[in-house]
Amino acid sequence: MLTEGQVVINERFGDEEQGLWRLVLKGPIAKTAQPGQFVAIQVQDSSISSFDPLLRRPISLAEISPDRDEITLLYRVAGRGTEILARARCGEQLSLMGPLGQGFSLPEEGELWLIAGGIGIFPLYALAQSVLARGLTVRLFWGGENQSFLASAGLFLWQALGIPLQLSTLDGSLGQKGLVTEQVQERLLQLFGQTKQEQPLSGGQISVATCGPAKMMQAVTKLGIEFQVPVEVSLEERMGCAVGACLGCVCTLIDEAGTLIHKKVCLDGPVFRGEEVVWDVSC
Numbered sequence: 001m002l003t004e005g006q007v008v009i010n011e012r013f014g015d016e017e018q019g020l021w022r023l024v025l026k027g028p029i030a031k032t033a034q035p036g037q038f039v040a041i042q043v044q045d046s047s048i049s050s051f052d053p054l055l056r057r058p059i060s061l062a063e064i065s066p067d068r069d070e071i072t073l074l075y076r077v078a079g080r081g082t083e084i085l086a087r088a089r090c091g092e093q094l095s096l097m098g099p100l101g102q103g104f105s106l107p108e109e110g111e112l113w114l115i116a117g118g119i120g121i122f123p124l125y126a127l128a129q130s131v132l133a134r135g136l137t138v139r140l141f142w143g144g145e146n147q148s149f150l151a152s153a154g155l156f157l158w159q160a161l162g163i164p165l166q167l168s169t170l171d172g173s174l175g176q177k178g179l180v181t182e183q184v185q186e187r188l189l190q191l192f193g194q195t196k197q198e199q200p201l202s203g204g205q206i207s208v209a210t211c212g213p214a215k216m217m218q219a220v221t222k223l224g225i226e227f228q229v230p231v232e233v234s235l236e237e238r239m240g241c242a243v244g245a246c247l248g249c250v251c252t253l254i255d256e257a258g259t260l261i262h263k264k265v266c267l268d269g270p271v272f273r274g275e276e277v278v279w280d281v282s283c
C-alpha cells in the first residue's frame with residue numbers, strides 16, 4: 001500500500017484565480033486503483049529536511065490509466081500541504097499510500113447519473129470513464145459558482161466524452177441559474193411525474209453517484225429516496241492516518257435495523273450509500 005509515484009506532469013489546471021492543479025503520477029498504483037478511491041500523499045518539502053507537515057493529504061483519483069501506469073489527481077490549493085504539492089517537479093518521486101478506501105460501485109446496466117458540486121467533480125471523471133467503457137449510459141449534472149469555475153475545473157474533458165451535460169451556475173453565467181439539485185429534481189419529475197417511481201425505467205434503471213458539498217449530497221439522497229433511485233455519496237472528512245488507525249475521520253451511519261453506527265471514512269468509505277448516512281451528525 002505504501003508506494004511511490006513519479007511526477008510526469010504537475011501544472012495549473014484552468015484559470016490561475018481558481019487555484020486548481022493537475023498532477024499526473026507514474027507508478028504501480030494505476031494497476032489496482034478503482035474509481036472513488038484515493039491516495040494519501042506525502043507533502044513534506046524535500047528542500048528542507050523536516051517532517052512538517054506530518055500528515056499526508058488525501059486526494060481522489062481523477063483518472064486511472066493502467067495501460068500507461070498513470071494516475072491523475074486534480075486538486076485545489078487549499079493550504080500549506082497542497083501549496084507544497086504544487087511545487088513538485090517533473091521526475092520527482094512522491095510517497096503515496098493507496099489506493100485507499102472503498103470506491104463507487106460499477107453498475108451492471110441502466111443509466112448512471114453523476115451529480116457533482118464544485119470540485120466534487122474530480123473523482124467522478126474516473127467513474128465516468130470506467131462506466132462508459134462498459135457501454136453504459138452516463139449523464140452528468142454539475143453545479144459550480146460560475147462559468148469560469150466550470151471551464152477551469154475540466155468542462156472540456158466532459159464535453160469530449162460526448163455525454164449529456166446538465167450544468168448549473170449560481171450566477172447563471174453558464175447552464176441553468178441555481179442549484180444543481182434543482183435540475184436533478186426537474187429531470188426526475190419529467191421522467192417519473194409527480195408520483196414516486198413505481199416501475200423501473202424501461203430499458204434499465206437509474207443509479208446515482210454524487211460528490212460535493214454535504215448539503216448537496218444530502219439533498220440528492222433525499223431525492224433518491226423519494227424517487228427510489230439508489231444513491232452513492234463520497235464523503236469528505238479531515239483525515240489523520242488515512243488507514244483506519246486514528247479514528248480521525250469517523251462518521252455516523254444508520255444500519256438496516258435502525259441502529260446508529262460509526263464508520264471510518266478512510267477505510268469503510270469514502271463512498272457510502274446515501275441513505276445510510278446520518279447527515280446532520282456526519283457533516
Ligand SMILES: Cc1cc2nc3c(=O)[nH]c(=O)nc-3n(C[C@H](O)[C@H](O)[C@H](O)COP(=O)(O)OP(=O)(O)OC[C@H]3O[C@@H](n4cnc5c(N)ncnc54)[C@H](O)[C@@H]3O)c2cc1C
Nearest residue numbers: 057058059060074075076078079080081082122236237238
Ligand atoms: C477522501 C478525500 C478525497 C479528496 N479528494 C480531493 C481532490 O480530489 N481534490 C482536492 O482538491 N481535494 C480533495 N480532498 C480535500 C483535500 O484533502 C484537502 O483540501 C487537503 O488535504 C488540504 O490540505 P492543505 O494542507 O493544503 O490545507 P489545510 O491547511 O490542511 O487546510 C486548508 C483548508 O481546507 C480545509 N480542509 C482540509 N482538509 C479537508 C477535508 N478533508 N475536507 C474538507 N475540508 C478540508 C481546512 O479546514 C482548511 O479550511 C479530498 C479529501 C478527502 C477526505
Ligand code: FES
Nearest residue numbers: 240242246247266
Ligand atoms: S484518518 Fe485515521 S482512522 Fe481514518
